[in-house]
Amino acid sequence: LSKLTIKEVAMEVGVSTATISRVLNNNGYVSEEVREKVLNAIERLNYQPNSIARSLKQEKSRSIGLVLPDMTNPYFMLIARQIQRKCVSEGYHLLMIDTEEDHRKENESLDFLIEQRVEGIILAGTGKNKEKIMKIKESGLQVILIDRKIEDLNLDIIAEDNRKISEDAVTYLLENDHENIGIINGPQSIITAKERYEGAISAFEKAGKTIDPKYVYQGDFTRSSGISGIKTLMGVTPKLSAIFSANNEMTYGVYLGMKELNIDLESIEVVSMGDLEFSSLFKQKLSVIMQCPTEIGGLAGDMILSRLKNKDNNIEKKILTPKMVQKYK
Amino acid sequence: LSKLTIKEVAMEVGVSTATISRVLNNNGYVSEEVREKVLNAIERLNYQPNSIARSLKQEKSRSIGLVLPDMTNPYFMLIARQIQRKCVSEGYHLLMIDTEEDHRKENESLDFLIEQRVEGIILAGTGKNKEKIMKIKESGLQVILIDRKIEDLNLDIIAEDNRKISEDAVTYLLENDHENIGIINGPQSIITAKERYEGAISAFEKAGKTIDPKYVYQGDFTRSSGISGIKTLMGVTPKLSAIFSANNEMTYGVYLGMKELNIDLESIEVVSMGDLEFSSLFKQKLSVIMQCPTEIGGLAGDMILSRLKNKDNNIEKKILTPKMVQKYK
DNA sequence: TTGTAGGCGTTATCAA
DNA sequence: TTGATAACGCCTACAA
Numbered sequence: 001l002s003k004l005t006i007k008e009v010a011m012e013v014g015v016s017t018a019t020i021s022r023v024l025n026n027n028g029y030v031s032e033e034v035r036e037k038v039l040n041a042i043e044r045l046n047y048q049p050n051s052i053a054r055s056l057k058q059e060k061s062r063s064i065g066l067v068l069p070d071m072t073n074p075y076f077m078l079i080a081r082q083i084q085r086k087c088v089s090e091g092y093h094l095l096m097i098d099t100e101e102d103h104r105k106e107n108e109s110l111d112f113l114i115e116q117r118v119e120g121i122i123l124a125g126t127g128k129n130k131e132k133i134m135k136i137k138e139s140g141l142q143v144i145l146i147d148r149k150i151e152d153l154n155l156d157i158i159a160e161d162n163r164k165i166s167e168d169a170v171t172y173l174l175e176n177d178h179e180n181i182g183i184i185n186g187p188q189s190i191i192t193a194k195e196r197y198e199g200a201i202s203a204f205e206k207a208g209k210t211i212d213p214k215y216v217y218q219g220d221f222t223r224s225s226g227i228s229g230i231k232t233l234m235g236v237t238p239k240l241s242a243i244f245s246a247n248n249e250m251t252y253g254v255y256l257g258m259k260e261l262n263i264d265l266e267s268i269e270v271v272s273m274g275d276l277e278f279s280s281l282f283k284q285k286l287s288v289i290m291q292c293p294t295e296i297g298g299l300a301g302d303m304i305l306s307r308l309k310n311k312d313n314n315i316e317k318k319i320l321t322p323k324m325v326q327k328y329k
Numbered sequence: 330l331s332k333l334t335i336k337e338v339a340m341e342v343g344v345s346t347a348t349i350s351r352v353l354n355n356n357g358y359v360s361e362e363v364r365e366k367v368l369n370a371i372e373r374l375n376y377q378p379n380s381i382a383r384s385l386k387q388e389k390s391r392s393i394g395l396v397l398p399d400m401t402n403p404y405f406m407l408i409a410r411q412i413q414r415k416c417v418s419e420g421y422h423l424l425m426i427d428t429e430e431d432h433r434k435e436n437e438s439l440d441f442l443i444e445q446r447v448e449g450i451i452l453a454g455t456g457k458n459k460e461k462i463m464k465i466k467e468s469g470l471q472v473i474l475i476d477r478k479i480e481d482l483n484l485d486i487i488a489e490d491n492r493k494i495s496e497d498a499v500t501y502l503l504e505n506d507h508e509n510i511g512i513i514n515g516p517q518s519i520i521t522a523k524e525r526y527e528g529a530i531s532a533f534e535k536a537g538k539t540i541d542p543k544y545v546y547q548g549d550f551t552r553s554s555g556i557s558g559i560k561t562l563m564g565v566t567p568k569l570s571a572i573f574s575a576n577n578e579m580t581y582g583v584y585l586g587m588k589e590l591n592i593d594l595e596s597i598e599v600v601s602m603g604d605l606e607f608s609s610l611f612k613q614k615l616s617v618i619m620q621c622p623t624e625i626g627g628l629a630g631d632m633i634l635s636r637l638k639n640k641d642n643n644i645e646k647k648i649l650t651p652k653m654v655q656k657y658k
Numbered sequence: 659t660t661g662t663a664g665g666c667g668t669t670a671t672c673a674a
Numbered sequence: 675t676t677g678a679t680a681a682c683g684c685c686t687a688c689a690a
Contacts, residue, residue, distance in 0.1 A: 003446070003468075005683055016661045021685055028686085029659050046464070051444040052384045053683035056666050061381060071410050077401045081427055084400070093441065096425050098410055112422065115380040117332070135375070139332075255610055265610070281584055281594070282611040334667055345677045350669055357670090358675050382667035385682050 004047045013041045024049060055117070063093050064304060065113035065121040067106060069148075071098035075274070075293050076124060079146060082297025083122060083304075090305050092119070101190075103128035110136065120304045124148050127191055142307045146300050148191045156307075158299045158318045162192050162273070165289050165322050166199025167206075169271040170244050172287070172324070174207045178242035178269065182233040183216045184226060184254060186246035193221065196246045196273055215240060219250050226253020227260070234261060241268060248274030248288070255284070271324070279327045286327045292320050333376045342370045353378060384446070392422050393633060394442035394450040396435060398477075400427035404603070404622050405453065408475060411626025412451060412633075419634050421448070430519075432457035439465065449633045453477050456520055471636045475629050477520050485636075487628045487647045491521050491602070494618050494651045495528025496535075498600040499573050501616070501653070503536045507571035507598065511562040512545045513555060513583060515575035522550065525575045525602055544569060548579050555582020556589070563590060570597060577603030577617070584613070600653070608656045615656045621649050 006024075010017045015034060022028040023038040030038075041047070055061045064087055068076045084094050095118060099106040103126040110132055113121055120142035123133070127150055137143045137155060145157040173181050183200055186193025204211050214236050219225035229250060233240055234257075245251040251272035258265055269285045279286050299318055306312075335353075339346045344363060351357040352367040359367075370376070384390045393416055397405045413423050424447060428435040432455040439461055442450055449471035452462070456479055466472045466484060474486040502510050512529055515522025533540050543565050548554035558579060562569055563586075574580040580601035587594055598614045608615050628647055635641075 003683095006685095007683080017684075018661060018663095018686080019659090022660090025685080031659060034659085048440065048443050050385075050446060050683055052381055052390060052446055053666090054685075055381045056379075056385050056668090056682090057684045057686090059666065071413070072403050072406045074401050074403060077406060081400050081429075084427055093424065093445075095422065098413055100410075111377065114377050116422075117379060117381055252607065259610060278581065278607045278610070281588060281607070332667095335669095336667080346668080347670080347677060347679095348675090351676090354669080360675060363675085379667050382682090383669075385666090385684090386668045386670085388682065 003050065004045055006047075006049070009038070009041055009045060009047050012045060013037050061117040061119060062091060063095055063116060063118045065109075065116070065118040066094050066096045067099060067109050067113070067121065067123045067125065068096065069099050069101045069124055069126060071096075075291060076147075078293035079124075079297035079300065082294055083301040086298065086301025086305060092305070092308075099126060101126060107132060114141075119308055120144070122146055122300055122304060125150050127151065127189065142304060144300055144304055144307070146296055151191065154315055156303060156316050158296050158303065159320070160192075160291060160296070161319045161321045162195035163199040163202070165324065166196040166244070166246075166273065167203045168199075169273070169287070169289060169324055170200045170203035171206065173242045173244060173269065173271060174203060174209070176242070176269065178240075180212075180215060180236075180238055180240040180242075182230075182236075182240040182243045183211065184219050184229040184233075184243060184245040184250045185216055186250070187220045188218075190221070193246055200244055219246070219253075221247050221249055223249045223253040223256070226250030227257040228253075230254045230257035231261065234263070243268055243270045245270060245272045248272055248276055251276055251286075251288075255282075266328075275325075276327070284328060287324055288327055289322045289324050291322050295320055332379065333374055335376075335378070338367070338370055338374060338376050341374060342366050390446040390448060391420060392424055392445065392447045394438075394445070394447040395423050395425045396428060396438050396442070396450065396452045396454070397425065398428050398430045398453055398455060400425075404620060405476075407622035408453075408626035408629065411623055412630040415627065415630025415634060421634070421637075428455060430455060436461060443470075448637055449473070451475055451629050451633060454479055456480065456518065471633060473629055473633055473636070475625055480520065483644055485632060485645050487625050487632065488649070489521075489620060489625070490648045490650045491524035492528040492531070494653065495525040495573070495575075495602065496532045497528075498602070498616070498618060498653055499529045499532035500535065502571045502573065502598065502600060503532060503538070505571070505598065507569075509541075509544060509565075509567055509569040509571075511559075511565075511569040511572045512540065513548050513558040513562075513572060513574040513579045514545055515579070516549045517547075519550070522575055529573055548575070548582075550576050550578055552578045552582040552585070555579030556586040557582075559583045559586035560590065563587075563592070572597055572599045574599060574601045577601055577605055580605055580615075580617075584611075595657075604654075605656070613657060616653055617656055618651045618653050620651050624649055 006017045006020050010020050022030045023035050087094055097109040106126050107129050122144045124147045143155055145155050147159050149157050185197055188194050217229035217232050219229050266283045266285050272288045275288045275290055335346045335349050339349050351359045352364050416423055426438040435455050436458050451473045453476045472484055474484050476488050478486050514526055517523050546558035546561050548558050595612045595614050601617045604617045604619055
């Protein structure tokens with residue numbers, strides 16, 4: 001069954017399409033009597049306007065693109081949920097795309113969003129596609145970065161201060177008299193991981209020390225790399241007594257690995273970027289850095305909506321500072 | 330800067346819009362020479378077709394709606410990722426909406442998707458909005474249910490056999506000589522939770538027993554309700570020795586609650602619908618039912634695409650059977 | 659208060 | 675092999 005059009009509703013009621021349109025959009029004059037009849041017909045015929053046609057005519061898609069690197073990561077989905085709430089409440093809808101950390105997919109996604117004529121793009125990017133992103137911004141589209149800045153690009157951004165909090169975390173370990181601190185590093189191609197490592201380096205420097213590379217394991221943010229990481233680092237002498245882990249999946253892996261190695265989970269002090277929610281169920285000496293996806297999402301939603309409304313073009317950078325929390329007593 | 334149109338590209342090259350369109354869509358005849366020039370101009374001018382206009386003209390949106398009850402739940406997002414992969418590979422895109430278990434939002438979402446003229450809808454529903462859903466199906470749109478059937482509605486569905494596996498789980502506990510088995514129940518408004526409870530009842534019946542209501546705690550799938558649940562059930566005499574928990578969040582809560590109560594986590598045998606990935610980090614006597622979101626997503630993607638291609642209209646019901654896995658040695 | 663008609667950017671039909 | 679042109683469904687001057 002093909003869909004009803006405004007024309008057929010007009011026929012049915014015996015008025016022009018213009019009148020129907022006026023009723024639908026609540027603008028222009030239309031007598032109470034006619035309005036009534038029109039609304040009735042719409043209800044009765046179950047007419048549903050074609051928003052494709054409307055978008056074409058109005059040259060407004062009322063849609064916003066959201067490009068994420070990992071849809072299965074609750075961190076990003078907490079961000080997404082907030083953004084969607086804000087957008088829906090203002091009559092926008094979200095075109096969400098998962099790039100799975102693949103910059104080729106990201107590139108295609110951006111093209112796709114342009115063809116869909118989204119009015120703005122919110123991006124947690126791979127760090128590539130810089131030229132394309134700037135071209136999009138210059139074409140007048142709003143582009144807001146979340147979670148991950150992109151080097152050399154001066155764009156609106158809402159993110160966490162990974163560098164600072166990582167520095168604090170490692171400083172905390174250093175001040176706790178840990179002589180040998182292992183680092184389970186994230187993939188340096190991802191800017192947040194890079195910033196975390198820079199923070200760690202900075203902490204060492206400020207303490208008048210330097211990081212010994214043999215205590216740095218290059219992980220990839222996965223649980224299994226956390227397992228490999230701890231296994232590798234436990235083979236290094238002198239023995240480490242603390243670990244800084246660049247994300248929670250790897251921290252989880254660290255504990256799994258310690259378990260496999262039959263090491264007392266309390267024997268190593270760990271600081272994890274990102275919470276390990278289940279940590280209270282086993283003995284550990286863990287502190288975590290609590291991230292703030294909900295705040296990021298809320299701010300990003302507010303920002304894109306205000307940008308679309310006001311068309312101001314000041315670049316804004318909101319950098320939130322996560323808190324470190326001790327999980328053991 | 331307003332976007333380029335096909336007209337301007339045509340001007341630039343000195344041909345008609347029809348020719349540009351032919352090049353873009355690779356149909357109709359166009360000389361190699363002209364094609365070359367057109368592609369050049371497109372590249373040079375950075376022309377990007379307006380897919381809104383294309384959709385209007387072709388009366389095809391090339392989009393599919395995906396309605397989910399909880400975007401922050403990795404279970405649903407694993408489904409979503411598979412669906413998106415399949416759809417994108419066939420040139421469709423996904424309009425994903427999070428209803429947050431709210432049937433009013435679901436209702437609005439469905440209207441929205443209709444107005445967007447999606448070609449099909451994949452729905453993990455709240456169980457409400459039956460009339461609307463049937464009307465949509467009858468209007469010729471493909472509607473595929475995932476994870477959750479909707480009572481009285483005979484629609485395509487891909488889901489897990491909650492009833493059977495729950496029955497197996499509770500039977501296992503009964504056969505393990507547990508005299509008093511606690512049940513942490515999910516919200517009965519959600520069909521999967523209801524099926525799980527029915528499975529439990531059935532297990533008791535087949536063993537010639539009946540469930541004593543005092544051992545049933547009515548939770549709501551949240552962690553905190555798991556905590557309350559175990560606290561309540563531990564107050565019941567005679568003491569229970571086993572628990573069947575209807576989802577993993579509540580199971581997590583069960584262990585947190587036991588910890589708070591200072592009960593040995595191994596002292597109670599637990600079967601959980603849904604995995605507790607971190608269970609190896611603490612002593613327990615836990616078995617889990619492994620769900621299969623990836624399979625569901627893959628099948629749903631395949632099904633909607635084949636439906637859109639072949640327009641066949643047989644109702645298909647694919648019910649997958651999850652496996653139970655013992656987490657302790 | 660209502661109707662007429664042109665056009666949004668494409669595609670597709672028909673001629674040339 | 676190409677071009678002119680009429681739609682697609684809606685909105686919005688402008689006229690009445």
